[in-house]
Amino acid sequence: MSATDKRAGSPAQRLVVLVPYLWLVAFFLVPFLIVLKISLSQTTIAQPPYVPVLDPAAGLQGLREFLSGLSLENYASLLADRLYLSAYLKSLEVAALSTLILLVLGYALAYGLSRAPRRLQPLLMTLVVLPFWTSFLIRVYAWINILQRDGLLNQALGALGLVAEPAVWLSTDTAIYIGIVYSYLPFMVLPIYAALDKLDETLLEAAADLGCPPWRSFWLVTVPLSLPGVYAGVLICFIPIVGEFVIPDLLGGSETVMIGQTLWTEFFANRDWPVASAVAAVLLLLLVVPIVIYQQFQARARDAEA
Amino acid sequence: MHDGRADTRSFTGARRAFAPWADPASRPLVRYEAVTKRFGTASAPAVDRVTLDIYEREFFALLGPSGCGKTTLLRLLAGLERPSEGRVLLAGADLGAVPPYRRPVNMMFQAYALFPHLTVEGNVAFGLRQDKVPRAETAARVAEMLALVQLEHLASRKPHQLSGGQRQRVALARALVKRPKVLLLDEPLAALDRKLREDTRFELMHLQERLGLTFVIVTHDREEAMTLAHRIAVMESGRIAQVATPAEIYEQPRSRFIAAFIGDVNLIEGSVAAIEPGRVAIDSAVGRLIAADSGESRLGSQVWLAVRPEKIRVALAPPAPADAANAVSGKVVDVGYLGDISVYHVRLGSGLTMQAASANLTRLTERPIGWDDQVWLSWPPEAGLVLTR
Numbered sequence: 124m125s126a127t128d129k130r131a132g133s134p135a136q137r138l139v140v141l142v143p144y145l146w147l148v149a150f151f152l153v154p155f156l157i158v159l160k161i162s163l164s165q166t167t168i169a170q171p172p173y174v175p176v177l178d179p180a181a182g183l184q185g186l187r188e189f190l191s192g193l194s195l196e197n198y199a200s201l202l203a204d205r206l207y208l209s210a211y212l213k214s215l216e217v218a219a220l221s222t223l224i225l226l227v228l229g230y231a232l233a234y235g236l237s238r239a240p241r242r243l244q245p246l247l248m249t250l251v252v253l254p255f256w257t258s259f260l261i262r263v264y265a266w267i268n269i270l271q272r273d274g275l276l277n278q279a280l281g282a283l284g285l286v287a288e289p290a291v292w293l294s295t296d297t298a299i300y301i302g303i304v305y306s307y308l309p310f311m312v313l314p315i316y317a318a319l320d321k322l323d324e325t326l327l328e329a330a331a332d333l334g335c336p337p338w339r340s341f342w343l344v345t346v347p348l349s350l351p352g353v354y355a356g357v358l359i360c361f362i363p364i365v366g367e368f369v370i371p372d373l374l375g376g377s378e379t380v381m382i383g384q385t386l387w388t389e390f391f392a393n394r395d396w397p398v399a400s401a402v403a404a405v406l407l408l409l410l411v412v413p414i415v416i417y418q419q420f421q422a423r424a425r426d427a428e429a
Numbered sequence: 430m431h432d433g434r435a436d437t438r439s440f441t442g443a444r445r446a447f448a449p450w451a452d453p454a455s456r457p458l459v460r461y462e463a464v465t466k467r468f469g470t471a472s473a474p475a476v477d478r479v480t481l482d483i484y485e486r487e488f489f490a491l492l493g494p495s496g497c498g499k500t501t502l503l504r505l506l507a508g509l510e511r512p513s514e515g516r517v518l519l520a521g522a523d524l525g526a527v528p529p530y531r532r533p534v535n536m537m538f539q540a541y542a543l544f545p546h547l548t549v550e551g552n553v554a555f556g557l558r559q560d561k562v563p564r565a566e567t568a569a570r571v572a573e574m575l576a577l578v579q580l581e582h583l584a585s586r587k588p589h590q591l592s593g594g595q596r597q598r599v600a601l602a603r604a605l606v607k608r609p610k611v612l613l614l615d616e617p618l619a620a621l622d623r624k625l626r627e628d629t630r631f632e633l634m635h636l637q638e639r640l641g642l643t644f645v646i647v648t649h650d651r652e653e654a655m656t657l658a659h660r661i662a663v664m665e666s667g668r669i670a671q672v673a674t675p676a677e678i679y680e681q682p683r684s685r686f687i688a689a690f691i692g693d694v695n696l697i698e699g700s701v702a703a704i705e706p707g708r709v710a711i712d713s714a715v716g717r718l719i720a721a722d723s724g725e726s727r728l729g730s731q732v733w734l735a736v737r738p739e740k741i742r743v744a745l746a747p748p749a750p751a752d753a754a755n756a757v758s759g760k761v762v763d764v765g766y767l768g769d770i771s772v773y774h775v776r777l778g779s780g781l782t783m784q785a786a787s788a789n790l791t792r793l794t795e796r797p798i799g800w801d802d803q804v805w806l807s808w809p810p811e812a813g814l815v816l817t818r
Contacts, residue, residue: 328509329542331529333607334559343555347546 155407162400163193173396197401207385207402211409214382217296217371218364221303225360226353228304229311233352234345236312237319248316251309263302263373270298270374294376302370307363311356318352319345351424358417362410382406447659449484456521457482458643459506459611464515466501474513475501477667483611488637488644490654493664494690499647500539502664503613506645507536519610530559535609539616541600543588549575549599550584556607574602577636594625601633605640614646618653630656651691655679663687679737681723684818688735695741695783696816697734701726709815714779719754720813733816740812741785743773743798748807756807759783761800773798775806 164173175192178185201207236247254262269275270292277289292298322345330340368383375381382402389399449455459482466476476498483489491499504510505517508529517524524532535556543552553574557567575581578598588596597617604612617633618626634657637644648654654661655675662672663686671683682688685696699713709722711734720734736755742748748756762782763774772786785806798804 323542325538325540325542326544328529329536329538329544330555332507332509332534332536333556333603334530335555336528336530339559344544 158400158403160193161396162197162398162404163195164397164400165192165194165196166395166397171396172394197397198405200398201401201405206380207382210380210382210385211405213379214365214367215409217299217303217367217379217381218361221300221307221364222357222361224300224304225307225311226357229308229356230315230349230353232308233312233315233319236316237322251312255309259306260369262306263369266298266302266305266374267293270301293374296375296379298374299371299379302374303364303367306370307360310359314355314359315349315352318349318355322348351421354417354420358413361413365410366406447486449487450482450660455484458485458487458520459483459645460516460518460521461502461505462516462518464502464505464512464517466498466505466510467513474498474667476505476512478515479667479669481662481669481672483643483645485643486641488634488657488659489646490658490661491645491647491664492651492654492661492690493649493670495649497664498667499649499664500615503536503615503645503647506611507534507613508532509536533607533609534611534613535604535607536613536615537600537604537617539619541588541596541620543596543599543603545588548585548587549580549591552588552599553602553606556603560607570606574606577605578602593620593622594629597621597629601636605642609642611643611645614644616647616649619648619650626653633657655691663690665690681814682735682816685733685735685816688814688816693738693784693786695736695738697736697781697783699732699734701728701730701732701815704728708810711815715757715777715781718813719810720815721811723815725817726815730817734813735816736783736808736813738772738784738786739770739788741783741806741808743775743785743787744805744807745798745802747805753807754810755813756805757783758803758805761798761802761804764799771798773804775804 161173164175166172167174175189177189181188232251236244236251239247267274271277272289272291272293274292276292277286280286281289292301326344326348327337327340330344331337335343366383366386367381368387371379371381372384372387386399386402386406389395389402393399461479461481464476464479465474467474479498479502481502491502493499501510505512506519506524508524508527512525519532519534544555547555550571553571554567557570562570571584572581575584578601580595580598580602583591583595588599591599597620601617604614614633618629621629630653633644637657644657646654646657655678658675660672660674661678663670663678665686671678671687673681678687678691682691688694688696697711697713697715697718699711699718701709702712702717703710704722704726707722709720709726709732711718711720711732713734718734726732747753747758757777759775759777761773762776763772765772765774766789768789770786770788772784774782774784776782783806
């Protein structure tokens with residue numbers, strides 16, 4: 124109770140609270156409403172490339188015409204064409220599987236980091252975020268170089284005598300997974316490391332004292348207490364991966380189409396803004412579900428700490 | 430300032446008769462054999478060649494200032510540290526290769542180290558679950574423990590929903606539920622406020638007597654050690670300075686460090702001027718003083734006369750010649766009124782400031798002795814102790 128009382132303090136304090144809300148309204152809610160509106164429109168060859176357009180000069184009559192011009196047609200076509208459904212499913216599949224790989228790799232890396240000597244940890248953390256110093260696009264192009272037929276990977280495998288013929292890496296699902304896991308790994312490592320770093324070492328000593336061998340105290344103490352970091356990492360990776368465009372477009376093959384690519388095609392190749400908007404709106408709904416779950420988890424964690 | 434009386438607390442009935450350390454036939458439950466522990470490349474070892482015996486059903490206190498190695502000594506027994514040299518034995522068996530999770534000892538950690546993701550019940554049951562104790566027995570033993578520490582009604586709470594005192598009791602129940610051969614307590618009361626700490630002290634004492642377990646407590650609080658323990662080991666920079674009962678430590682400290690650590694004390698430097706049967710005369714800056722002979726003093730050697738403040742009489746008039754074995758006069762520079770006792774700081778002619786404490790036996794609100802009064806301090810020969818270190 125006292126916390127809410129404190130928040131409703133002076134006007135200045137209220138303004139501070141208002142700032143993030145204003146930000147969200149201006150840069151999230153309003154654009155989303157615009158996209159939602161366009162998704163209910165029909166495509167046309169004009170500027171802008173959709174109808175109806177609200178004409179404020181036409182008054183109430185204009186508003187009525189505008190509203191009657193809106194329809195759910197685009198959503199119906201999303202359902203009718205299997206192309207969209209399979210793109211959504213493929214995106215969820217890629218996101219789920221790569222998040223799982225990220226979780227295993229990221230947890231191991233974060234755990235190793237948190238167990239490294241204290242004075243080495245800042246250096247190791249810097250190494251984890253070091254790739255960010257280079258442009259994301261350049262890094263993905265570098266992977267094209269590595270994965271192509273006469274690329275570094277095949278040269279290395281050939282030199283080791285592991286493959287007789289150069290294997291095909293580029294334009295496969297494997298390449299997509301490699302690119303995604305590589306690009307998103309820091310986003311998984313950082314929150315898990317933060318959670319593990321906070322872990323009180325004496326809890327592990329207490330577990331040992333109570334008869335718990337180290338491998339079991341990892342499961343009974345370390346893992347449960349690092350779950351907030353795991354949830355955060357999974358969300359931070361899963362959500363953007365579902366909408367990922369650049370990596371599947373550059374590294375993936377033509378047979379794997381993720382929803383980000385579909386959206387791009389509708390928007391730029393077909394100039395079908397309404398369908399592209401409908402694709403985006405459905406994608407948002409799909410992603411709202413895990414976000415809500417995460418928020419509820421966070422709220423519970425906050426209650427637990429209060 | 431209560432230290433003057435703290436030693437009397439352990440003079441209660443049954444506790445006095447318990448003295449296995451004095452019996453050459455009894456075998457220790459825990460034995461530290463020349464144990465040394467070094468951390469990293471630090472030049473001074475945290476624990477330095479400690480040899481120590483702790484007996485079954487004993488309440489043993491490791492007392493010392495912070496950094497003296499007392500917690501390390503405790504952790505060596507728990508298995509959380511390995512000795513660099515020497516051996517730790519439990520019931521005659523070397524614990525050297527036994528990992529902490531297989532040692533029949535349990536520890537109550539200083540900050541309790543309760544598992545934040547488990548309930549009170551889950552915390553207490555944790556140790557039994559590791560031992561694969563049957564479910565029904567686990568439930569019964571957890572319930573029994575929670576009843577013992579009066580926390581049954583909070584069994585489903587999480588640690589962060591408890592008060593400091595309740596957390597302390599959960600930690601105690603969690604460590605006790607496995608019926609350890611030795612219960613290790615690392616500053617168990619340090620996080621509690623004063624009133625609760627004093628109540629809990631007696632609870633711990635009764636619990637130890639009732640369960641008949643061996644307790645080893647680490648503390649920097651001399652009152653705590655004196656109230657709780659059968660014997661105290663005073664530690665100084667990794668070494669054991671003295672092991673004795675609370676009363677012995679207080680009345681017969683072996684060095685100035687122990688004398689000062691275990692209570693307030695006046696230390697007067699001097700040299701031995703004469704040794705008579707049972708008595709020593711010491712020449713000091715405040716004149717010739719007489720003390721009981723501890724047997725260690727040699728003629729002409731440098732010694733310190735240790736006198737506890739409560740053993741010094743403060744008077745406005747000089748003492749009668751019969752009581753004047755040790756009498757000095759000076760000016761009161763400070764008076765500390767503590768309710769039950771008053772402490773006087775008296776500056777002597779030689780520049781030395783002595784402390785004297787006297788019980789306030791009457792209900793006078795105006796004390797007869799105050800600031801700037803010229804007073805006489807006197808004490809009988811047996812009140813002082815001659816220290817050579």
